Amino acid sequence: MTLLETQRVVVPASRTDAGPRRRSGGRAGYLFVAGYTLFLLAFGVFPTCYAFYLAFTNSMGQFTGLNQFVKVAKDYRFLPAFEHILIYLVLWLVVLVVLTVLSAVLLRSRVGPRTSAVLRFLYYIPGALAGVASVLVWLFMLDPDVSPVSWLLSALGMNSFAAVLSPGNLPVIFLLIAFWTGAGGWIVVMYGALNNIPDEVIEAARVDGAGPWRIAWSVQIPMVRQWIVYMTILAFASGTQLFVEPQLLQTASLGRVSPTWSPNQLAYVFAFQQGDFNGAAAISVFLLAVGLIAAGLLVSRSSMFRLDEK
């Protein structure tokens, strides 16, 4: 990523000599990005604008200022939902960052190339399953009546599906599902990022007397820092969107999980059970704001887009 950005900065200087070719390349480029841009506008930008419109108006279309936000924030389910998602996010991000980076470093330096390739393939498989299917797999894993690891569940004192689904366990359950489906892909990405570190750098560190841990901590991890930040931002954004997992668990457990466990579920209830699309939009805008603020903080604190790295 750094490399690409650097090239783009260099381009204007040499622009004059290869005018026509560059322009035709530009046209092809536009063509290539057109499809994505169209979909982005239709299914990303337009719905976001519509959500903003809804969040600042009421069902009669009158402008309401911040009243919708005040209304949903006062709702008795709002704080618990955000509290649930916060606990889940903290667990999920810490576990994701620590374990994916650790696995990638181990795969890169401590495991033979062939084994490493097989393992990376295996890690990637769960992510290829559709989200709903992954949750269904976990429904079996978590039900002591049918689970292949029921011995483990009973060892932890959980002898029924109901006991497994006690409110305190839910963040951990969602963490397990999310890690299982999402982390494999990130391990592969981290591995790719580690591969980009020139061998000479590692070699130099080794010559300076650094052991594997020292190399990982002082050389490899700092050099893939931007990828870690990138992963954290995306994982944070997808984490705040948690919906399918609690929703399916709610149905499968015959209602033992609250239908408004996560903010997205709360928005869903607002829209489709209370018929309050404006309130639902306000919750979505809240989530968007939280995601943007977190991403902004991460980007500015980690100087992710700094160009002068190399």
Added chain:
Amino acid sequence: MRSSGSPTERHRGRRTTKLGALALCAVTVVLAGCASADPTPGASSHASTAQASTFKAPPQKAGSEITVWTDSTRLPSVQKYEKAHPDVKMNVVTYDGGADGSTYLQTKVQLFDRVGKGWPDVVFGTPNDTTWASQPTKPGATAFAAPVDENGLVPQATLDGFAKGSLTPCQYDGHTYCLRNDIAQVVLWYNKSLMDKWGYSVPTTWPQYEALGKKVAKEHPGYLVGSVGDTNSQESYFWSSQCPAFDQTKPGTLRVDLGDSHCTRMSSLLDGLISAKAVSKQGFFSQGFAKNSGSKVLMAVGPSWYGQYLFKTAFKTPAKQVAAAPPLTWPGDTAPATGNVGGGVWMVSSHSANLKASAALATWLTTSNDNQATAPTYPAYTPAAKAWLANPANSDYFADDVSTPFEQAAQSVWTGWATTKFSDATAWSSIVLPALTAGHSLTSTLPAWQKAISDEARANGYQVAGK
């Protein structure tokens, strides 16, 4: 010497103050001049609207196709009608409209209302669906359900034939918005073979039930007299105890008082039986129950459909073992009262271009002996219920004749437990059941349950009264 004396700085300072004042003004104007977030608070409850007939039928197209949404249980009935009436063009769609807490229909109707098309003509739903379907989903929209008592859609004589109180969940503002398909009156189910073998007599009152439960726990450990772990257990027990958990005192006002003795008498009875392990905290319908404990159910307080769906289908109890007894009573109560666990309704869409055919279908489905005598559950239409009971297929399986307990219970459903805009199952299953699983007593969970119901009621536009 003043430190901030330079003209530019002073100028900048003044500009900042000006900008700040402007921003403050803007915010004040925005906040003060804004419309309310909820412009018509009354519209979300049934409180405000006591209008007379407002329903204007859309332009009708005789003979046009009608779209029918049904749950899979009721699908054969609709197909039967389709076969018998080849002249009626029908598009039949199966959806999960019978499931507990399904909001699919509501979700879809909200969206149809926004785009102005797509509504099905006839739908099967839960009584809860009528609470929102009888009201416009947004200002300017037409309520989804058509008042079937208007425009000659369903004659009054037909409406009068439904069991006492069974149409109450269909009625708002003096109009009837649905036809009740079936009722799920709560009776006492028991395994007659085991009771006879062990020399137990069938209880008729709650204290007798409690005493027998404790006796069973001692003499035949592992055997159960009930369960509180299902999404509908509260309807079997607390509704039967006339607990004012969902007591609609007037339209739009709900009295939620779980501290009432009608509630606590039931919670302490159940607590005693739960700690004796005679009442299961696991639901009858939860994973693995049928396999692990299905054959150990001696008694079950539950709806009329438990016989076929729980004992026969899920537990696979052999025929001629299970029998039903009339609802249990409390000492001092003058009339028996019981609960109601489900029971579906048929609604006709107010947007239908063929109201005549739609209403005819809904009427046939609910009242015709041709359909109801072989229906899977107990019909709400009294003459059809008689035909249903006379059908050997509905009674052969049982050890005794179920007619008397069923008919008695059908007339005894307590009307103090209202059908609300929100499901009465949510708070029970997401607050009370996890607390029970964690080892708390039912009685100690009543305040949390009360709070959950009250919060949910307020969020759905109800005024909540305590005592």
